[in-house]
Amino acid sequence: MVIFPIIIIISAVFYIYYKVAILKEKNTLTQKYFNGRARSSLGAFLIAFSINQYSLYLTQLSLFIGLVIFALGLMQLIRGFKEARHYQKEWRRLHPN
Template identity: 65%
Template sequence: MVIFPIVIVVSAVLYIYYKVAILKNNDELTQKYFNGKARVCLGTFLLFFGVNQYIFYKTQLALFICFIIALVGALQLYRGFMEAKHYRSEWRRLNPNE
């Protein structure tokens, strides 16, 4: 199960990347678009982290805690996807060169 740690690390790095990109930019639309992308990365991180921890421990308490973490991650993933989808077309229209 080497794929879970790889996805966890990549999603954490991308989350930090998008949060720093938000701080560097002054355009509100770009900030909201990058925030949606950051939420997708955070949701992916939490979802895979919860699944990975359950696979590692395999106890009933771990199942309960990891289910909550994975549920929060899935909700962040969904909200971030919908947020990024909402702002994507307008951002692409205003920034055609990126």
């Protein structure tokens, strides 16, 4: 199961990238867009981490903790995608080509 550690590393890198990009950006709308993208990266990280931990230990306790972390990650992922999509549409509305 080498796929989950790869997803964990990639999503952690994207999370850090978007959080640093928020600090560099002056426009509030773009900051909120980057925050939505960072939130979805955090959600992907939590989901991959919970699946990876359960696949390593295979105990009832790791299943329970993994389900809690999975649910939190799923909520972060869904909210992040919704925020990013909303602020992307808003930016396109304010900056037509």
